[in-house]
Amino acid sequence: MTHARTPLWVDDHVVTNDPAVIDGLHHLIDELRGRGYRVVGPTLGDNAIVLDELAGADDLPYGWGVDVGPGTYRLRRREDKAAFGHSAGPQSWKQFVHPQRQQVWSSDADADGAEARQPQAFVGMRGCDLAALGVLDRVLAGGAHPDGSYTGRRDGAFIVSVNCTEPGGLCFCSSMGTGPSCGPGYDLALTERLEGDTVSYLVEVGSAAGAEVLAAIPHRLAEPSESRCAADEVAAAAEKMGRQMPDMDLRALLNDSRESPHWQVVADRCLTCGNCTMVCPTCFCTSVSDVTDLTGEHAERWMEWASCFELDFTFIHDGPVRTSGASRYRHWLTHKLSTWHDQFGSSGCVGCGRCIAWCPPGIDITEEMATLAALADGGDDD
């Protein structure tokens, strides 16, 4: 909402990028499917809002919201028919660009066997998750060795993001500068407008591909008042965040807290289960394993998600480097908020709150940072 509008070109002519309004999502999703995209979005499954392939707009979780808290996630019925009236669920979009488990080499694959992949369209991505995708871009595609598996899934993905008007109880995207409005990187950005029983969507165009899709579906130009109301609702969401990070230099705080006794206090509660790393939309770590079949003649190499909370994550021949739970929690939190800047030029945290919801003992990243800040300021650990 806050981004300057630049003209967009489609086939040599400038197209409008004024906000438009669409009355529902059927045409949009059908259009994307018609263009050959595998459309992925939120849907109801396993008593949660999960991300899965959508056959059509009817698969969206209309009228469902969620209540979240530390170690808690519950579906609830909404009064309205909002499709995006829920905060972050147990999955993030990383699974669609950075699969949980994939074969990266096989001894009898032909050398240039790059498989053709169906392009993906991600519908319903929040500002936090769009920022997370930008983080993954820098980690997996921005270095000297771009991960071809990642760029193959990521490049050409069509992104329909959704500005947030109703943050959840664990959200702190406004502290991290990633929301509630969606930053750059989307093709189309929606703002869901609820008026009584009717739902409409303000649509902003972020790319030529987005303009082309919008042009192909029924829409009308937004009234200035509609744009203004939508912008006000998104701006108001920034004031309704369930959590917030201490407003200070988090990098320096963590650099100075390496020897803090507080890590042990957190470790007394931390199960080192790795849930936080699995649900985090930016945690990218993987382990590589080499396997053979029973004959020993056919070998494969697999890469799968790993967690820095695993004891053997840092194994070298003497044993693991980070044996204590305290050192593993310190590593995760410090990487996320401090050393990520050194390694990849941004924070690794986007403020989605998933790590708080899915932590069995409900360890809260914002609370632990506040405690570290208080300790650094001379306060007492409780």
Next chain:
Amino acid sequence: MMTETALRPPEPQTMAPVSYRVRSRTVENADSVTLCLEPVSAALTPPAPGEFNMLYAFGVGEVAISVSGDRSCADGTITHTIRSVGAVSAALCAAEPGSTIGVRGPFGTTWGLAEAAGRDLVIVAGGVGLAPLRPVVLGALADRDRYGHVVLIAGSRAQRDFLYAGELADWQTDPRLEVHLTVDVPIQGWAGETGFVTEPLRRLSLDPRRTTAFLCGPEAMMRFGAQALLEKGIAAEDIRVSLERNMQCGAGWCGHCQLGPLLLCRDGPVVGYDIARPLLEVGEL
């Protein structure tokens, strides 16, 4: 929307090992061998001193091993010295001449020997840590006039455990090189020095303004060695150490090799001690 690298060709081959044939296998001591590898068909970029390759024993797994060979060999071979400490390194150590292993790389940072031109060199190796430093010694000797005084201090458990025994004997009598060997356990008529590498290091008289030091060995050895050098007034940024952490991809994707702000496969393994010191001082970082 596309990633910023969308126009670059994808690199699906980063994780694919390239076949190399074992041309020769030299048993160095009870647990280490040196393999000279030649490409079966396509060759990788020749590794520079300090860099490492991921070596793959077919079906068993991969480990990161620094290059130990002479870069002046322009025949496309790559030399690695491997110590058998686990299933993969044991399988690599057992690779017979004519057999094939997989190689990916090279990855990581170099020792920066060329930047030390005109300076005195102090090379300190503990155990198998001599392997990554061998190309530094060979590089300095190959271009001897570019450097001032060159000192090599190498330590090992016992005399029979030294790598490159023949070369070490030659280097000890080479007037272009000052060599100090020291062992932990003085058995079988060892006439040399007994003790840690820090002891001969402390006796050296060095000009701190023109000395560059290269250290590789157990982490504690590097910390004590670097401390001895700091006490002689050598600046931390003139002390270079080669660090070891779990490495699985080499390409900066897997996250295992982190040491604080460093991804050691990318920002290491060779790191200035000004950067390494505050990180190594923290336990379990």
